[in-house]
Amino acid sequence: LKKKAKAWEKEANDVNLAAVLGAGIMGGGVAFQSALKGTPIIMKDINQDGIALGLKEAKKLLSKRVEKGKMKPDQMADVLNSITPTLNYGDFKNVDLVVEAVVENPKVKDAVLRETEDAVREDTILTSNTSTISIDLLAKNLKRPENFCGMHFFNPVHMMPLVEVIRGEKTSDRAIATTVAYAKAMGKTPIVVNDCPGFLVNRVLFPYFGGFIGLVRDGADFQHVDKVMEKFGWPMGPAYLLDVVGMDTGKHAGEVMADGFPDRMKHEGTTAIDVMFDNNRYGQKNDKGFYKYE
Ligand code: NAD
Structure with a gap:
């Protein structure tokens, strides 16, 4: 999987603030991993129960690290503080990259991605953690499909090294480069794959x-x-x-x-x-x- 840096990798934008949509198994994991590796993240769900579950999972993983002596309690507090739970799109104007991780349903994802596009800046990169749905299908109703690609993590996010970065027909090099750089910043091994149902692993x-x-x-x-x-x-x-x-x-x-x-x-x-x-x-x-x- 090790390859020489490609020319397009230089086009990456900085990701100083990320956001994840959906605080379930995957969204909670993405929030934990991003915060742990130093990129603050907003975690949005549609209900308080979802948020509570995502935060509980992050706390459990961090407590284990503290028990094993891998982390000090004040570091745990810093990591938790860099996950901002929310039920609305209030702070999304400052977000550099979004990972959509809501239920595996094309209609729900389509609606969520379109509302997100309206809430972020024009240069914000939108990604989907879909397991199987074609990126071109999800991009169909977006105003800026060039800013969109797949970012497919595996479960459990904190343990699984691979991330599939999926290039759709209209995806720009900047979107791919930014997503690859963010995956690396999270300590992951990204591979860039073409779009089709299920991508490579599935x-x-x-x-x-x-x-x-x-x-x-x-x-x-x-x-x-x-x-x-x-x-x-x-x-x-x-x-x-x-x-x-x-x-x-x-x-x-x-x-x-x-x-x-x-x-x-x-x-x-x-x-x-x-x-x-x-x-x-x-x-x-x-x-x-x-x-x-x-
Ligand atoms: P999950 O059911 O655990 O979590 C989904 C979360 O999305 C829930 O908390 C739900 O409240 C929230 N949600 C629903 N509609 C929303 C909306 N409009 N806005 C914000 N939040 C909303 O599901 P999961 O297993 O985390 O899967 C999420 C995505 O990740 C799916 O696309 C799935 O295919 C993909 N994925 C899952 C796995 C896995 O092993 N579970 C692995 C890789 C990728």
Whole structure:
């Protein structure tokens, strides 16, 4: 993944203040990582519960660092103070780069990105942490699509080094360069990829979930599959991974992949993911999925 600096990398704008939209699993993680590595960040959600969850997660991660002696309590306070929670777009005029991390639904993302575009400066870079939705589709209704690209983190954000930076048809070099520089400032390893449903990683991961769905349909026990995949050498099996990702996100992302690649990723009938989702078993986010987490 190591490559020589490209000419366009010089076009990066400074990111002195970032913002994240959505304080869920991913938004909370992005806020924590940005603040930890020194870029203050505004964290916006639509409800106070969302904000509270995002801040709780950041506090938990920081407390662990303090317990392990990796950080002093006053440093923890500084990091927390550099995350500004909000329910409105009040301070967005000072924001240099925005990471959109709301639910994996093209209509919701479209609306959120358009309102954000109206709230920021003309040179602010807008990015989406979508797992699967095409960047060109999300850019369709934007006034400044040149300022927009994908910035796809992996879960949990503080542990996973990779960030996919996705170049849409109209994305400028400045947008890519700024996003790559911000990812590096967050201690991550960015790779620039072209646009398509699922980008690079999820084009590999979703067929794997498809294999899992098929095995369960054929009668396999999900716990057995998980144990076998762990013995194979993976850090966790597919059922546990779906619990970590969140069944709602997994289901919606799976639908985008099936629409994008119907011949390869469409599953007939009800899948194990549908069964979990329909029974309100969203995974770790609500303490029950394939497994229970109480
Ligand atoms: P989540 O359900 O944990 O969080 C979504 C948050 O967005 C919620 O707090 C919700 O209140 C908030 N929200 C909804 N509408 C909003 C709006 N209009 N304005 C502001 N906030 C709003 O979801 P998540 O798992 O964090 O996923 C968020 C995005 O990140 C999705 O696009 C998902 O595909 C992507 N992603 C998820 C994972 C994963 O493993 N969960 C990994 C990579 C990328």
